[in-house]
Amino acid sequence: MSSPKSAYSIPTKKGKLDTHIFVVWVDNESGVLARVVGLFSGRGYNIESLAVAEVDATKNISRITIVTTGTPQVIDQIKLQLKKLVPVHKVADFKREDKNVIFKEMALLKIVAQKKKIEKCLKECKKFNPVILDKTNKSVVVQITALRREIDKMSKKLKPLGLTSTSRTGAIAMTRGAQTFK
Amino acid sequence: MSKLYTGAEIVFKCLEDQEVEYIFGYPGGAVLPIYDELKNHSSIKHILVRHEQGAGHAAEGYARSSGKPGVVLVTSGPGATNVVTALTDAYMDSIPLVCISGQVPTHLIGTDAFQECDTTGITRPCTKHNWLVKDIKELPKVMHEAFKVATTGRPGPVLIDIPKDIQFAKTNYTKFKKEKKLNGKIHNKFSEDEINQLIDLISKAKKPVVYTGGGVINSGPQASESLKEFVRLIGFPITSTLQGLGAFPGDDNQFIGMLGMHGTYEANNAMHDCDLLINIGARFDDRITGKIDEFSPKSKKVHIDIDPSSINKIIKVDLAIVGDVNEVIKSAIKKINKKQNGLKDSNKQRISKWWEQIQKWRTKDSLGFINSDKEIKPQHAVKRLYELTKNQDTFITTEVGQHQMWAAQHYKFNKPNRWMTSGGLGTMGYGLPAAVGVQIAHPDKLVIDIAGEASVLMTIQEMSTAVQYNLPIKIFILNNQYMGMVRQWQELLHEKNYSESYSEALPDFVKLAEAYGCKGIKADNPDELDDKIKEMIDYNGPVIFDCHVDPNENCFPMIPSGKPHNQMILGPSDKEENKITGKGKSLV
Numbered sequence: 001m002s003s004p005k006s007a008y009s010i011p012t013k014k015g016k017l018d019t020h021i022f023v024v025w026v027d028n029e030s031g032v033l034a035r036v037v038g039l040f041s042g043r044g045y046n047i048e049s050l051a052v053a054e055v056d057a058t059k060n061i062s063r064i065t066i067v068t069t070g071t072p073q074v075i076d077q078i079k080l081q082l083k084k085l086v087p088v089h090k091v092a093d094f095k096r097e098d099k100n101v102i103f104k105e106m107a108l109l110k111i112v113a114q115k116k117k118i119e120k121c122l123k124e125c126k127k128f129n130p131v132i133l134d135k136t137n138k139s140v141v142v143q144i145t146a147l148r149r150e151i152d153k154m155s156k157k158l159k160p161l162g163l164t165s166t167s168r169t170g171a172i173a174m175t176r177g178a179q180t181f182k
Numbered sequence: 183m184s185k186l187y188t189g190a191e192i193v194f195k196c197l198e199d200q201e202v203e204y205i206f207g208y209p210g211g212a213v214l215p216i217y218d219e220l221k222n223h224s225s226i227k228h229i230l231v232r233h234e235q236g237a238g239h240a241a242e243g244y245a246r247s248s249g250k251p252g253v254v255l256v257t258s259g260p261g262a263t264n265v266v267t268a269l270t271d272a273y274m275d276s277i278p279l280v281c282i283s284g285q286v287p288t289h290l291i292g293t294d295a296f297q298e299c300d301t302t303g304i305t306r307p308c309t310k311h312n313w314l315v316k317d318i319k320e321l322p323k324v325m326h327e328a329f330k331v332a333t334t335g336r337p338g339p340v341l342i343d344i345p346k347d348i349q350f351a352k353t354n355y356t357k358f359k360k361e362k363k364l365n366g367k368i369h370n371k372f373s374e375d376e377i378n379q380l381i382d383l384i385s386k387a388k389k390p391v392v393y394t395g396g397g398v399i400n401s402g403p404q405a406s407e408s409l410k411e412f413v414r415l416i417g418f419p420i421t422s423t424l425q426g427l428g429a430f431p432g433d434d435n436q437f438i439g440m441l442g443m444h445g446t447y448e449a450n451n452a453m454h455d456c457d458l459l460i461n462i463g464a465r466f467d468d469r470i471t472g473k474i475d476e477f478s479p480k481s482k483k484v485h486i487d488i489d490p491s492s493i494n495k496i497i498k499v500d501l502a503i504v505g506d507v508n509e510v511i512k513s514a515i516k517k518i519n520k521k522q523n524g525l526k527d528s529n530k531q532r533i534s535k536w537w538e539q540i541q542k543w544r545t546k547d548s549l550g551f552i553n554s555d556k557e558i559k560p561q562h563a564v565k566r567l568y569e570l571t572k573n574q575d576t577f578i579t580t581e582v583g584q585h586q587m588w589a590a591q592h593y594k595f596n597k598p599n600r601w602m603t604s605g606g607l608g609t610m611g612y613g614l615p616a617a618v619g620v621q622i623a624h625p626d627k628l629v630i631d632i633a634g635e636a637s638v639l640m641t642i643q644e645m646s647t648a649v650q651y652n653l654p655i656k657i658f659i660l661n662n663q664y665m666g667m668v669r670q671w672q673e674l675l676h677e678k679n680y681s682e683s684y685s686e687a688l689p690d691f692v693k694l695a696e697a698y699g700c701k702g703i704k705a706d707n708p709d710e711l712d713d714k715i716k717e718m719i720d721y722n723g724p725v726i727f728d729c730h731v732d733p734n735e736n737c738f739p740m741i742p743s744g745k746p747h748n749q750m751i752l753g754p755s756d757k758e759e760n761k762i763t764g765k766g767k768s769l770v
Contacts, residue, residue: 031314076494085311
């Protein structure tokens with residue numbers, strides 16, 4: 001069968017998919033998240049994770065961090081389309097591989113098991129700044145901060161050891177050094 | 183203490199400050215306070231439509247023909263949902279609209295109140311921006327910002343949702359001063375260097391083509407003047423998208439016709455074979471590019487557009503100039519005149535062979551058709567309409583379908599803002615209400631809606647509006663009893679299975695016209711066509727012209743699905759060799 005042909009064209013060359021992290025500064029007003037998320041769903045872009053909160057209460061600015069994948073062309077479009085939204089002030093985008101940017105996610109893990117197993121779990125978590133938030137005879141709630149794939153790995157590892165519940169945030173990002181994104 | 187005004191008063195104060203003359207609307211429970219206030223503002227006239235979609239399209243017609251934003255006023259719930267089609271249409275074609283909708287009182291929002299809907303939620307993806315005004319103090323600011331967003335940068339529709347209690351609530355109002363230099367989200371910061379690169383490409387090209395779009399129209403009448411000067415200076419052939427028709431004179435020798443799916447043979451071949459493509463204010467729409475992979479394979483591409491997100495969206499370009507079309511062209515002209523005095527003549531020599539090739543393509547006469555003396559051919563009807571109206575300043579609107587393409591192919595536009603058609607969204611039922619809006623903006627001009635019988639029935643109720651305001655619009659229906667474009671695609675792609683594309687039980691359009699209180703004219707013989715068209719033009723009042731045409735005529739030339747620009751179907755004789763095959767069928 002020959003390649004698909006159409007007046008609605010279908011690209012025969014498929015671009016490589018890159019993972020990018022977008023940081024978007026927006027006015028903290030009602031509906032602004034819907035505008036950003038609606039842009040992604042309406043244009044068929046994909047959201048891997050999302051984190052949003054107000055960062056400047058006096059100026060009423062929220063910071064949205066979105067992890068997404070796409071071809072370079074799509075990534076470019078996402079950026080330009082985001083910039084067109086009225087409540088959007090600025091948009092930064094970073095490649096996940098970018099060494100100059102710190103990415104972090106947080107997870108809360110609840111482990112229900114015997115003491116021995118719980119201790120084993122805590123040992124596994126050591127690398128990821130574990131904070132014990134709650135502890136009983138049979139359970140523990142640990143907070144860890146790490147990269148997405150590290151948390152993925154941890155979840156897998158801890159499942160047989162009694163991990164019963166996981167709650168995770170989306171990634172947030174910050175550039176290294178004294179520079180800030182203008 | 184300064185005087186307090188109600189929300190409804192503030193709406194009108196803002197409209198007055200924005201120099202709005204007409205609003206198109208339909209009253210209802212949630213906008214009654216605003217309607218109550220209407221009588222106190224004599225500079226603003228309200229045009230009562232028969233359906234909110236009609237209000238939206240009429241405002242579009244008004245905006246496109248006048249260059250001013252169109253204003254729409256509708257009620258909550260169904261009023262707002264009915265206007266969604268028109269908002270989406272305006273969004274796709276970049277038309278400035280300001281839509282004011284009523285909303286249930288703030289304390290009832292979210293309770294599924296009578297005629298409540300999530301208007302800002304529903305219209306979010308089809309407006310540039312929208313606002314739900316929950317605080318009366320915000321209203322003046324929001325109103326003025328709405329006009330700014332709608333009219334600056336790449337224009338588009340906006341919506342302001344005003345709950346009924348806000349319309350009653352009171353606040354201060356300080357007179358608004360229009361900023362001279364509007365900025366905000368506008369991009370007009372192209373550099374000298376980019377212009378130099380453009381001139382460099384121009385001076386090297388051997389097979390260039392200029393491809394212009396609706397952005398030239400949106401940039402204002404000045405942009406069309408600049409475009410003319412620019413294109414004559416460089417001597418390049420120029421083609422236009424559907425939306426850009428009229429920016430460059432359609433009867434000029436440098437104009438090689440519309441391009442795209444139903445564009446001319448010479449325009450599409452020039453696009454395919456060129457070595458320099460200058461896109462001015464167009465967006466590489468899929469009806470233009472055909473197969474992306476084989477789109478203009480040998481050319482350097484330049485894209486001039488005010489919207490940065492249009493650049494590299496579909497076609498990767500070698501030089502992007504983000505800015506207002508008029509500004510960019512003007513600085514290019516300046517550069518050419520100043521620096522390269524010889525360019526003018528050297529250009530013409532260098533591209534003379536290219537022009538010879540274009541002349542060869544022209545001899546194919548791709549818009550040709552076999553005329554008949556028994557039946558009226560639709561192309562013939564449009565041609566006659568053009569010949570009989572070209573001596574006056576005529577405004578044409580269309581619906582969507584075969585008639586729209588025939589109008590685009592055979593009616594020649596010499597000025598911008600004379601051609602109003604739904605291109606991006608392809609909204610059947612656009613033309614009649616749009617004609618209402620155009621006639622409001624230009625009361626003394628001839629306004630014709632070239633229509634199809636199926637399309638026009640979608641918004642035929644607006645004839646009642648035309649009669650109410652004595653708007654002498656002419657509805658010129660090319661009646662072939664089919665949804666013609668659907669029928670054509672079924673013929674070419676679906677083994678002539680004319681599934682549901684034939685309209686049985688069509689109304690008698692002459693009697694329908696009379697029922698609305700306007701004039702009906704029917705023509706079904708080529709011999710009487712001219713006289714009847716003249717009768718239509720001469721009649722001072724709205725007319726429905728029922729022009730019975732050959733029901734089996736197809737719109738050619740056509741780039742069939744899955745084919746690049748240089749493989750067109752040219753007409754009845756050419757059809758056999760160029761069948762659409764394989765997956766192309768399912769993907770159109």
